[in-house]
Amino acid sequence: MIQVVASDMPTLPGRGRALLGALAAALVLCLCLALASRWQGERVLAEERQELGESIQAPARFLSDTITLRVGMLTMLEGFVRNSELVPGHLQERFENFVRYLHYGSEDVRVLGLAPGGVFRYVYPLAGNETVLGHDLLHDSRPQVRGDVERALATGQVTFSIPYELRQGGLGVVARRALNVDGKFWGLAAVVLDVPALVAATPLPNRTDIRFSLAREGRIFYGDADLAEARPVIATVPLPEGQHWELWAVPSEGWDARASESYRVFAFTGAAFAALLTLLVYVFLRRTAFLRRTVELTTQQARTSESLYHRVFDSALDGLLIFDARGKVLSANPAACAMHGRRGMESLTARDFVHPDSLPLFQEFLTVADQGREFHAEARDLRADGTAFPVEVRGAAFAVAGGRRLLAVVRDRS
Template sequence: MEASKPRKNSGFVSYIIRNRMAFFCASVTLVISLLIWWHACAIYQADLLNDQHTQVEVQLAPYGDSLSSIIGHSTSHLEGMGSFVEANPSKEELDENFEIFASGIYSGSSVIRMIRLFPVSNESYVYPHSCNAAGYCRTFNNLMNDEDPARKAALQETIRTGRTVVSDPCELQEGDMAVVARRAIYINGSLWGIAVLSLDFPSMIANSGLTDIGDDFDISLQGLSGQTLFGSNDTLLRSPSVYQVSLPEGNWELAAVPSEGWSASIEGPLGLFQKGGLIISLLLTLLVYIVLSRDIFLKAEVEERTASLRESEGRYRQLFDSNSDPVFLVAEDSRIMDANTVAMELYGYTRDELLEMVACDLSAPSMRDPASSPMEDILKNGMQFQWVHITRDGREFPVDINARPMELNGERYILASVRDITANKEAEEAIRKSEKKYRGLFENNISEVVITEMVPDENGRPIDYVFLDVNSSFEKNIGLKAEDVVGKRVTEVYPGIEKRENTLLDLHREVAITGIPVSVEIYSEELNEYFIVNAYRLEENIVVGVSQKITERKLAEIEVRKLNAELEKRVAERTSELEKANKELEAFTYSVSHDLRAPLRAIDGFSRIILEDYVELLDDEGKRLLNVIRTNTQKMDKLITDLLGLSRIGRNKMHLTPVNMNIMVNSVYNDLMTNQNSNNIEFNVSDLPDSYADSSLIKQVWINLISNAIKYSSSRDKSVIDVGAYTEDGMNVYYVKDNGVGFDPKYSHKLFGIFQRLHSEKEFPGTGVGLAIVQRIAKRHGGDVWAESELNNGATFYFSLPIKDGYDVYGE
């Protein structure tokens, strides 16, 4: 027994010794294979992550392209709105056509929330009316003074660049979240206003399919300002795959990571690879002994990786098919490798039929020339372009294609998103027709129309201009053919024009520099004609001139000026004659005053002497007759005095001074009450505003009106006279109100005529001239006089004087 143990040990040791190289090689192989395996695991993990990122990007691309297409398609309407405003520049046209135009845009989109126009000078236009009441309250000035920095910056950017500016979603006053797209509208180089589209953000997200992406991914959409618009902020912290969503200005970033993280998504394949690597290392070490085991492990690894790829393909298929636009996966040789359900519905083919086709099979026959194929450019950098496709039933339609190159499993492919733009093309055709119509207006305008481009010097100042276009009226009225002037400078067409002043060249130069439209009359020495020219700047260095010959009118104006000069001379002669007649009238007035009143005073005086000295010789009838004579001569004298006063009011120059109306009224009343009993009169004076007037004339007004009030209310037990004033339409209006007998309003037009009386002489004595004097004085001061009354219920007489600072002469 003891002898056998050494033999066994000796045999095992000799076995080891005999195979020590094998063990050494196996050990070296094991170490090397482990090192290789460790490095391979790191590379494989990176490849898995890259593949996973690529697959996520592929799955994000349809959503990002869809969202970009939705925004691009929607904001393209802003350019159409600019064309619409140019076609309908007046407020009346906008009022009539805006709702029709806006409803066409609104009905064709599921994401447009609100369409607004903010003219610089008018009220805003909003469509639709319902649920957008707040939009009516905002004007262009409200936009310019917006307190929100982001909105104000977006507005200033579009005004500065003239391009569409899309902002991050914000909350509208109606409570919804919307993406606001703004575009400044310029007409003839001047800012007309702002066009604004509000795009419903939830609808955009829903239409792009992001809400249907499922639970396999965590999605985040980041705005221009870095704000998270959709999804979770945490996504951005987990090394997401990012897809750039193109906007008219800038990009949004669509980011995604697997819900369980990148490590979890590659854990299976990486674990298998690690195990396989360890097995391979052992297999290499024990290659002689376990060759067959290697196949088993490799097969298991392939099966598990295949299952994982199938699962990933299923998720990709779900995202691919849920896109709202047709999406194609095209191989490098143009074969269609995949298509979503929307593509099958639009083109009318089954999936199997599409997979047997190449990309050019979907092109219209006129677009199938291989020389015009964009495949090479797409594979280099990607492209967004317009094309014409055809459906299975032969219907051709325009499309917008967004195609990007990508790589899957080492193969190059093209992912193409297609959008039907038939509606856009129809809108463009409508715009082209509109341009044709306005070209017709240009050609058929009866005025001469020229479009010119200014030629600057080395300092950028315009010194000449080139004719770009002229209309037929220019050719007809100016006598120059279009081919003789278009493309030529004005100094070539009219040599020496730059040396003269106030020419068309000067006019165009001024408009080009200032940008301010100008309308002037110009005499053309070259044509010996007068023109009225309207010029405005269409855009930088482009000036439009609209002219019309006015030679006949100008000659007529010159003739009129000659006639006016002759007429002024004749008026001066007539004025001199009138002044001479006025002097004669004044002399006659003096004669009447002196020669006519002297006999009347003699009659009155001798009648008084007879009554005083010979009273005992007269019977009662004689005394009565002499009193009648005296009374009538006194009336005649009073009448002559009033008529002479009325005549002097129209001739004498007024001397205007500040008049304290309260002092004057009280003074007049006290003077009138000197010889009368004032106990039965209630005289009330309100606070009266001062006026600038001729004090003597205004005093006469107060004397006549207050004395009339006293006279016509004398039959009352208690006379009540109110004097007051108020201000209206730049006039101080004064009034005298009494409780007297009044007058019938239907005869009020006779009140201010000479000798017009509404009461008999026996009731109330007077000459019938006093109110005519009042009217003439008020008119001379630039005022007026009127009255209100009811029979037996008192009367109110008004007169007005202008409110005017200083000592200017009022009225005539």
């Protein structure tokens, strides 16, 4: 007796392999995420630096324009001196009346002064600048001041000092010009500017989002002294004599604050995406392993079923014949071949082994089977040597992947 053991449906296999595949995918995704996060951080930093650099251009231009406008007061003072030489007398009174209107609204101008022969005789405003009155510029003890004065005398042009601590206190810069009347040296005109007041007139002090400094030749002279190590963005402030200052700025919370926030968002989103992809890879590999195992088991079962079918087909005592829909033999078992005296019957038709008197019954068999009913009849077949013998035939149709087939069970009645 042949016993067939049914196999259970396969459970999901390949968990270890799927986990290894998912782990490999996770490592690759983490590496990609790290590289992408670094790129994102650099991009955000570059954008922030560009944005901040653009935002300080306007204050830098405003500062430059204000200084240029104030230095232009030297021309007004020169005109006053030339006019006063034509109308002598009451020079002090006329000076005060003139510079009062010239100074109006210019809170960043500390001093408007005239120094006939190099000695300050006319100073406005006098309050707070008493130490300036009577000061001899030609014999100043400070090297940088003497250098500026000598340059003014030599060139006849405006000289602009470096920022320094003023005699009357406070950080300032001084614009000077040597004045000549009728081809002779008359003296010097000076405009002293207060650096903190110049900066206060710009929007910079009101910005809480940045820290800033003013520098000259890479050295900070006003503002936050720690910006040199903070990778500041720089805007140029053009000045007279071809000089320039540098406006340095950094975010008040540092460059890493915004980049860190962007990095966290990017990293969280990337990590979630990587986790989702890892899960999908795991499910895909697990499902692939399951399908592969299912195919293997199905193939194995099919082979087992086919082997069992052939064993049953070949060992049957009755003759078994399988026909196509047109009546051609597709397969015959050994019993069928033996009773018909043949070694094989494949590709034969009914006319080759059915007695002519029984051919109508064979046609009836085709019709009945095609209608889905079972056929039963007694007929006569022919052996290979032409000998007729009685048979009992039962038949029916069955469906296969290639179409309908007809099965005939033939029993020798001789």
